[in-house]
Amino acid sequence: MGQNLGLAGPVQVNRDFCKRCGYYFEFCPRGVFERPDEITLKGVTPPRINEWAECTMCSLCTLLRPDIAVSIEV
Amino acid sequence: MTRAIEEHPLTGYLRIDRVPHIWCEGCGLGILLNSFVQALKDLEFDMDKLVVVSGIGCTGRASGYIKSDAYHTTHGRAIAFATGVKVANPDLKVVVISGDGDLFAIGGNHFIHAARRNIDMLVICANNFNYGMTGGQLGPTTPIGSRTQTSPYGNIEQPFNLSALAACSGAVYVSRWTTLHVRRLTESIKKGIHKKGFSFIEVIAPCSTVYGRYNRLGDGLDMMNDLKEISVIKHGIYPTEATIEPGKEIVVGDFVDIEKPEYSDMVQAFIKEQMEG
Ligand SMILES: Cc1ncc(C[n+]2csc(CCOP(=O)(O)OP(=O)(O)O)c2C)c(N)n1
Ligand code: SF4
Ligand code: SF4
Ligand SMILES: [Mg+2]
Numbered sequence: 001m002g003q004n005l006g007l008a009g010p011v012q013v014n015r016d017f018c019k020r021c022g023y024y025f026e027f028c029p030r031g032v033f034e035r036p037d038e039i040t041l042k043g044v045t046p047p048r049i050n051e052w053a054e055c056t057m058c059s060l061c062t063l064l065r066p067d068i069a070v071s072i073e074v
Numbered sequence: 075m076t077r078a079i080e081e082h083p084l085t086g087y088l089r090i091d092r093v094p095h096i097w098c099e100g101c102g103l104g105i106l107l108n109s110f111v112q113a114l115k116d117l118e119f120d121m122d123k124l125v126v127v128s129g130i131g132c133t134g135r136a137s138g139y140i141k142s143d144a145y146h147t148t149h150g151r152a153i154a155f156a157t158g159v160k161v162a163n164p165d166l167k168v169v170v171i172s173g174d175g176d177l178f179a180i181g182g183n184h185f186i187h188a189a190r191r192n193i194d195m196l197v198i199c200a201n202n203f204n205y206g207m208t209g210g211q212l213g214p215t216t217p218i219g220s221r222t223q224t225s226p227y228g229n230i231e232q233p234f235n236l237s238a239l240a241a242c243s244g245a246v247y248v249s250r251w252t253t254l255h256v257r258r259l260t261e262s263i264k265k266g267i268h269k270k271g272f273s274f275i276e277v278i279a280p281c282s283t284v285y286g287r288y289n290r291l292g293d294g295l296d297m298m299n300d301l302k303e304i305s306v307i308k309h310g311i312y313p314t315e316a317t318i319e320p321g322k323e324i325v326v327g328d329f330v331d332i333e334k335p336e337y338s339d340m341v342q343a344f345i346k347e348q349m350e351g
Contacts, residue, residue, distance in 0.1 A: 019099040022295045044099075062083075063112060063256035066104030066294070068093050071083050 010073045011052050011061070017069035018046035024061050024070060030054040032061075087111040087121065089141050096135055100294020102253035102279030106200055107136050109256050110171070113263035114140075119167075126169050127156040129176035132207045132281070133200040136171040150180030153188045156195050164338040167267060168195040175205045175213040178234055182214070189243035189272045193337040196266040196273045201236060202281035203320060210284030217320050221288040237313035240274035241330045247273035248313055248330035252301040253280065255326060262328060271336050278305075278324060 011032060018040075024033040024047045034050035046069065061070045082090045088111050097103045114124070124142040128134040130149035137144035147155040156168045170177075177185050177199050188195065204222050205211040212222040212229055215236060219228045237250045247269040251259040259277060266273040280286060280297035291297050301324070308316065309327040316325040 017094050019094070021100045022293075023298065026295055026299070060256070063108050063260065064105060065108065066097065066101060067095070068084075068088070068090075068104065068108070073083070 010057060011049050011055055012071045012073065013047055013049065014069045014071070015040060015046040017067045018042075018044050019067045019069075020044040020046075021066050023064045023066065027064055028061055029058065030056060084111055084115065087114050087141055089139050092139055095139060097132060098283040100280065100282040100297070101132070101206075102202065102277075102281070102294070102298075103133055103136065103200055105253040105256060106133075106171070106198070106259075106277050106279060107139055109260045110136070110169075110198065110263055111140065113260050113267060116260070117264055117267060119267065123165065123167055124169065125156075125159050125166050126171060127152045127159065128170065129172040129181060130207070131173035131176045131205065133171060133173035133202075133279075134176060134207075150176055151184065152176065153181060153184035153195075153197065157184075157188055157193055160193055160195055160338050161341055164194070164342060169267070170195060170197045172197075172199060173206065174199055174201045174203070174215040174236065175211075178214045178236060178239070186239070186243040189240055189245045189274070191337040192244055192246060192271045192334050194270050194272070194339075196263075196269070196275070197240075198263070198266075198275045198277060199236060200277050200279045202279045202285055203233075204281060204285045204288075206281040206284055210281070210288055217318075220285075220320075222285070223288070233318075235313065235316065235318055236276045237274070237316055237318075237329055240272075240276075241313045244272065244334070245274045245330060246271035246332050246334050248276075249274075249328045250276040250278070250313070250316060250318075250324075250326045252278040252305055252324065252326060254298050254301045254305070258307075258326075265328075265331075269331075271334055278318075278320075278326075 033047040036048045121142045126137040126144045128137040129152040211224040249262040282294040305324045313329040
């Protein structure tokens with residue numbers, strides 16, 4: 001795994017796993033993610049890390065990600 | 075900005091080589107899986123001591139993603155199979171993860187009798203109010219009025235309250251959460267893993283592709299936001315009082331936590347007594 005990781009600080013997004021649930025944009029309490037305009041070949045819009053410095057490592061995103069596409073390095 | 079990482083944080087608990095999983099975009103089942111593996115990780119659970127059993131359905135696929143011994147059994151028979159595992163080797167922790175149809179329609183009898191016997195196992199049921207895998211038919215938890223493939227004009231059957239059924243059948247630990255309550259769900263899973271006896275956790279999960287579509291509930295995100303609006307936490311109430319009316323009110327919480335003699339212990343004690351006598 002790990003071929004296609006958008007890395008920024010402690011938050012990692014595996015774009016290959018993403019199916020576009022949109023949960024991170026909605027539920028991250030710190031607004032760390034943004035939804036890019038770009039659509040991948042699979043037709044999804046993997047989250048882009050907007051403000052990783054805001055991340056408190058609360059780990060909510062790693063529980064709410066249904067497709068295991070987001071990890072945080074602890 | 076791409077870089078490969080050698081090890082995923084959940085390696086050791088999750089079969090990460092099998093991801094992406096089969097579940098649809100926005101489906102709640104991935105969240106249930108996260109919560110379960112996070113609970114195992116938090117407990118540093120010995121994966122050689124864990125057996126995960128599931129039946130057939132979208133939820134039933136969960137066992138295949140967990141890095142322990144796992145059995146994907148026939149439809150409705152997960153608890154019967156799990157009972158055999160536990161009685162044969164009482165040192166193992168047995169967890170059943172399956173759907174509302176699998177556990178309460180075809181498998182309903184196994185459920186009530188395992189609860190009655192109080193055999194040590196944790197049963198986690200993803201309640202998505204329909205048979206997701208086969209295209210969204212009506213099941214035993216489909217709310218009155220809901221549209222499904224087999225109730226296109228709205229369901230007229232009374233649904234089960236699964237947590238109430240579990241408690242009334244004898245379960246020693248009962249809780250209900252939605253996939254939105256991930257942290258609380260993870261804590262309950264940890265309690266359920268530690269609890270000796272028949273434990274039941276009901277997880278209300280969005281099935282965005284079929285149940286959501288038939289009932290025009292929007293996508294997974296809309297369904298999650300709806301759960302946020304209508305769920306009310308009430309710890310300690312008896313689950314017959316825990317309303318479950320999708321679209322109106324869903325009561326969640328830790329409902330039952332009691333002690334009772336456990337079945338596989340009794341089997342062992344009985345065998346010992348007979349051998350000695
Ligand atoms: C003996 C038998 N009868 C019927 C089926 C068809 N079948 C497969 S999954 C399923 C229901 C699944 O519903 P549920 O347990 O709620 O799981 P979900 O897909 O909603 O997670 C049915 C009826 C089967 N596989 N085997
Ligand atoms: S760990 Fe918490 S704050 Fe950081 S990105 Fe995830 S949800 Fe946001
Ligand atoms: S059909 Fe429903 S339950 Fe099955 S994977 Fe899709 S959204 Fe999930
Ligand atoms: Mg179901």
